[in-house]
Structure formats: structure tokens, C-alpha cells
Amino acid sequence: MTEVVLFHHAQGLTPGVTAFADELRGDRFTVHTPDLYDGRTFDTLEAGLAYAEQIGVEDILDRGTRAVADSPAELVCIGFSLGVLPAQKLAQTRPGARGAVFVHSCVPSSMFGTWPSQVPVRIHAMEEDRLFTTEGDADAARALVDEAPDAELYLYPGDQHLFADSSLPSYDAEAAALLLDRTRTFLRSR
Template sequence: MADVLLFHHALGLTPGVAAFAEALRGHGHSVHTPDLYDGRTFDTLDAGLAYSDEIGVDEILDRGARAAADIPAEPVYIGFSLGVLPAQKLAQTRPGARGAVLVHACVPSSFFGPWPAAVPVRIHAMEADRVFTDEGDADAARALVDQVPDAELHLYPGDEHLFADSSLPSYDAKATALLLDHTLTFLRTP
């Protein structure tokens, strides 16, 4: 089974993020869910992003790195939206990454240097999610798929950004079931 480090989105470590982690645990994986916001959660994306701006991207990345320090070798990094930043950085820069699953977002790999050819990556988003399509994430995802030998982009019908968080109105059970299925398959891959 895989060791997984799952980073939450800009609303914080919500019950829906915890539920996704628990679904992975239910299949025997060891899932760690560090709280990058020290217990704070937010009701709106704007409020959560304002708090992340207050903390700063560098601090979010540092908190992610500190959380990874105690994780066993060869983890899989999973990030939901804002959590893609530490997940992607660690997958690209920390030796021993077994893979990365980037959900709702993707940043250009050049942010953190070249993507290691031996580290597989899966990117998941809704095809009409304006945050994903209009802010450059879709372009970054397609470029990553073109660069990395073992990379896949999975686009689901719909336009919600945080579709995989069961505690939010944007939750899409069907898309989340597909995401979970794809992720479990990925985690079983040696």
C-alpha cells in the first residue's frame, strides 16, 4: 500500500477533504493530511484565498515541506487546488517521490524546475472549471502531459472547481467517484 501526503485546498482541511483521505485509507493506504492553516477553515474561496495570501505562498510551501519531513520514503503527493503547490513542489524536488495526483489545479513545472522523468503524475479537473481553464492551469497540465512520460490528464463533465470535497455545494459525487477510482488505480501501480 502507498504512503500518501494529501494537501487541502484554500478553504482549509474541511470534512470533505478528510472524507476523501478516509476513502483512500479504507483501501489500505496510509494517508497523512497536514493542516496548512492550523485549524482554520473558510466558507468561501475568496476568504480562503485571502488567508493564503496573508500567510504567503512561501510559507504554505514551507509548511508542506515540514509535513513531508516525517513521511516515509517514496510517498505519493496529492494536492487539492491550493494544495497542488506543495504537492507539486515536493514531487518535483524531494527525492523519492513515487508520484503525484494534482486535483483542481496545476502550475507550470518551471515553477519548481524540471519534472523528474521517473515520477508519474495524474491531473484531474472538470472540463469547464473556469479557475482551471482561465487561470492557466489547463495549459500547464497539457504541457506537463507532453513533458512527462507517465502523465495523464483526466477531465470530467462539469464546471465546478472543488468538485471532490463532499462538504461543499460544488461537490459532484459522480466525478469524485471517478477521481477516487483513478487515484486508487494509480496508488496500486508499482
């Protein structure tokens, strides 16, 4: 069965992130949810981003790498927003990566080299999410779809950033259910 690592967003390892992982575990996938914040969670995205800035991107990437050090190489890497950073780094640089799912965010593949042709990637965001559309994520996602041989970008109606986290006010049940269904289908193919 497919082994997965799911990295949380800037508000931390919230109950909604854990619930998403539990849905995948219910389908018999092994899902690891490393806590990049050592137990801290934040009530707002702004507070979580401030903490992430305090830690620094390099430390977040290092924490993500260390979190999977003892895991099998054949992982599917999933990231929610900020968690896309370690997920994308691992998908691009870790030998044996089986796939990647980026939710709410995407960074240019050039940040970690070039996209490995054997690693499929799926990117999910809301079409009017201002963080996705105005901060370069949408452009990076489209470029990755053009670059990677097996890549798809899914845009959902709406404007919420963290729409897949059931513990946050931004949660969109319909979009999250479709994301979950598409992710299950993708994981079954891995």
C-alpha cells in the same frame, strides 16, 4: 503499502478533504493530511484564498515541506487546488517521490525546475472550471502531460472547481467517485 500525503485546498482541511482521505485509508493506504492552516477553515473559496494570500505562497510551500519532514521519502503527493503547490513541489524536488495526483489545479513545472522522469503524474479537473481554464492551470497541465513520460490529464464534465470535496456545495458525486476510483488504481500501481 503506498504512503500518501494529501494537501487540502484554500478553504482548509474540510470534512470533505478528510472524507476523501478516509476513502483511501479504507483501501489500506496510509494517508497523511497535514493542516496547512493550523485548524482554520473558510466558508468560501474567496475567504480561503484571501487567507492563503495573507500567509504567502512561500510559507504554504514551507509548511508543506515541514509537514512531511519525518515521512518516508517514497510518498505519493496529492494536492487539491491550493494544495497542488506543496504537492507539486515535493513531487518534483523530493528524492524518492513515487507519484503525484493534482486535483483542480496545476502549475508550470518550471516553478520547481523540471519534471523528474521517474515520477508519474495524474491531473484531474472539470472541463469548464473557469479557475482551471482561465488562470493558466489547463495550459500548465497540458504542458506537463507533454513533458512527463508518464502523465495523464482527466477532464470531467462540469464547471465546478472543488468538485471532489463532499462538504462543499460544488461537490459532484459522480465526478468525485470516478476521481477516487482512478486515484485508487494509480496508488495501487505505486
